[in-house]
Amino acid sequence: MTTSEAVRQGPGDDQLIAEAFLRGDEDGFRLLYERWAALVHTVARRALGDSGEAEDVTQQVFIAAWRNRRGFCPERGTAASWLVGIARHKIADALAARARRARLAAALRSAPDAEPGPSEGRQAQQAVDRVVVQYELSRLPRAQQQVLRLAFYADLPQSQIAAYTGLPLGTVKSHARRGLHALRRRLEQGSR
Incomplete structure (x- = not known):
């Protein structure tokens, strides 16, 4: 029985998804994404104020989650809270990159031409x-x-x-x- 079939059979879906995800089951990862991507995207969009940047952050969150899935400990919290925690870090990185780009653009606008x-x-x-x-x-x-x-x-x-x-x-x-x-x-x- 696949993870998708097990999840569709009843309660405890989040636990089954988390277990499959921790095993490295791609079906479990897909279900985790389907279940929580909208939440992550909403958190990112509200923090960044830009849907495009929120999509990038959402993708980064799930890539980081897959690569670092051994860091997820279901005994310490839910998959949703773990993903939101990753999202907070990715949002901070996106805001820092945005600030760097703004500083660079301002410096370029205010800098005199280096060579006549x-x-x-x-x-x-x-x-x-x-x-x-x-x-x-x-x-x-x-x-x-x-x-x-x-x-x-x-x-x-x-x-x-x-x-x-x-x-x-x-x-x-x-x-x-x-x-x-x-x-x-x-x-x-x-x-x-």
């Missing part, structure tokens, strides 16, 4: 710089590339990178630090 002259020259130099950085980034070990791309192109904090990649947070931090040092060294050598 035609904007085409600056745009051409920026394009060359992007190509050089991309090339040097592609020469790094794959794990360092992935961490740096997620940090700088996807604007993810290291905790989300760890959740997304499945790497321990300390490893993510090490990859970021080593990758940035290697990039700096290579870019400085190229400018000489």
Whole structure:
């Protein structure tokens, strides 16, 4: 009998879903999502004020829940409260990323042009710089590339990178630090 069939047979649905989820049963995970995704989305939408961001947070919550399902302890609380707890952390990350983007946008609006002259020259130099950085980034070990791309192109904090990649947070931090040092060294050598 599948988890879906067992759940449809009577009371104790939440307990059966939680047990199946903890076993790594994909059907149990699907049922957990069907049961609690609307709650998580509502909490995220109310906190963020944006349905699109709430959808992203909801997805992140369930990815984190699946990857960290061994951290769920039914004796300490319900699946709903555990998921809302994860959602609070993901909402905080989303708000921090939003604040970083706002600060960057404000700084860009208020910054004077760094170089006088035609904007085409600056745009051409920026394009060359992007190509050089991309090339040097592609020469790094794959794990360092992935961490740096997620940090700088996807604007993810290291905790989300760890959740997304499945790497321990300390490893993510090490990859970021080593990758940035290697990039700096290579870019400085190229400018000489």
